Amino acid sequence: MIDLKGKTILVTGASAGIGAAVAKLCSDLGAKVCITGRNMDRLSEVSKQLSNESEFFQADLTLEKEIDNLVKALPCIDGWVHCAGIIEPFPIKFIQSKHIKSMFTINFDSACLLTSKLMQLKKINSSASFVFISSISAQHPYKGGSLYAASKAALESFSRSIALEFSSKGVRSNCISAALVETEMFEKTKNALSETELLGILSSYPLGIGKPMDVAHASAFLLSNQSSWMTGTNITLDGGLLLNTKK
Amino acid sequence: MEIVDFIAAIEEEFEDLNPGDVSPNSVFRDMEGWSSMHALIFVALIDSKYDVLLNGDELKSCVTIKDLFDITFLKINGGGANT
Numbered sequence: 001m002i003d004l005k006g007k008t009i010l011v012t013g014a015s016a017g018i019g020a021a022v023a024k025l026c027s028d029l030g031a032k033v034c035i036t037g038r039n040m041d042r043l044s045e046v047s048k049q050l051s052n053e054s055e056f057f058q059a060d061l062t063l064e065k066e067i068d069n070l071v072k073a074l075p076c077i078d079g080w081v082h083c084a085g086i087i088e089p090f091p092i093k094f095i096q097s098k099h100i101k102s103m104f105t106i107n108f109d110s111a112c113l114l115t116s117k118l119m120q121l122k123k124i125n126s127s128a129s130f131v132f133i134s135s136i137s138a139q140h141p142y143k144g145g146s147l148y149a150a151s152k153a154a155l156e157s158f159s160r161s162i163a164l165e166f167s168s169k170g171v172r173s174n175c176i177s178a179a180l181v182e183t184e185m186f187e188k189t190k191n192a193l194s195e196t197e198l199l200g201i202l203s204s205y206p207l208g209i210g211k212p213m214d215v216a217h218a219s220a221f222l223l224s225n226q227s228s229w230m231t232g233t234n235i236t237l238d239g240g241l242l243l244n245t246k247k
Numbered sequence: 248m249e250i251v252d253f254i255a256a257i258e259e260e261f262e263d264l265n266p267g268d269v270s271p272n273s274v275f276r277d278m279e280g281w282s283s284m285h286a287l288i289f290v291a292l293i294d295s296k297y298d299v300l301l302n303g304d305e306l307k308s309c310v311t312i313k314d315l316f317d318i319t320f321l322k323i324n325g326g327g328a329n330t
Contacts (some may be wrong), residue, residue, distance in 0.1 A: 090291055091287050094288075189303070190303075197282060
């Protein structure tokens with residue numbers, strides 16, 4: 001049984017979807033949970049659903065000043081699940097600097113800056129565990145997803161560097177590469193798909209598409225002491241999607 | 248902003264379209280080989296040419312090329328389209 005009692009866990013992007021599910025599960029497993037997001041009302045709603053001690057912090061992680069303020073306000077943490085991110089499909093031919101910036105600022109820069117500042121202010125307890133929510137698209141891109149896939153590939157690479165650089169402190173860092181998960185992000189994406197395309201996508205998942213709680217369970221394992229020998233790795237959660245992918 | 252320029256930009260963007268293939272009443276999802284990639288190209292084309300970003304709901308509400316033009320025009324000017 002996974003047990004997070006006595007641990008303080010930070011969850012970024014916790015106001016909806018995977019982040020909210022992670023926060024709820026960590027709380028149910030006994031952790032004190034610190035949740036962050038941009039929308040105060042939604043954070044407050046998630047906070048009400050937590051079964052254990054919690055704190056919530058409004059923070060826009062695309063702004064360095066707000067990352068500074070968040071880190072100062074946080075208690076020392078034993079784990080962090082980075083769920084903040086966006087997915088904005090865009091064909092390569094039309095990419096402009098503003099598109100690269102908007103994608104990488106939240107999906108990648110925020111993870112780097114938050115890690116750096118948490119370390120600088122000594123807010124990371126020894127043997128802490130970091131979990132970065134990535135995507136199978138980092139290794140298996142899709143048309144129109146070049147920037148998203150690149151930002152997640154960068155995140156995965158960064159996670160491996162954390163694993164190496166902070167191993168002497170017992171700090172671990174791992175990623176979860178998820179395929180399609182039923183979140184608000186997916187609901188928005190669906191609008192651009194024809195019914196045939198949508199059915200084609202859904203039928204390509206032997207176990208169906210994922211639910212936020214599927215990712216939350218894997219996150220809880222990586223945060224727990226049961227995964228204490230795992231670092232620098234990547235867990236794929238894809239409902240069997242990649243089984244039929246041509247190499 | 249004129250709809251003829253809007254249509255010309257679309258015809259130029261899609262290699263399998265020739266000048267005159269598209270009219271204001273063309274149903275864009277009926278275009279040969281239509282896929283979500285085409286939808287992305289429409290959104291990107293409108294973003295880069297007119298600095299207007301259509302969201303999924305707005306795209307879903309459009310059926311014809313004129314619908315796309317009208318919603319783009321509205322977002323630029325907050326007024327009626329000059330067709």
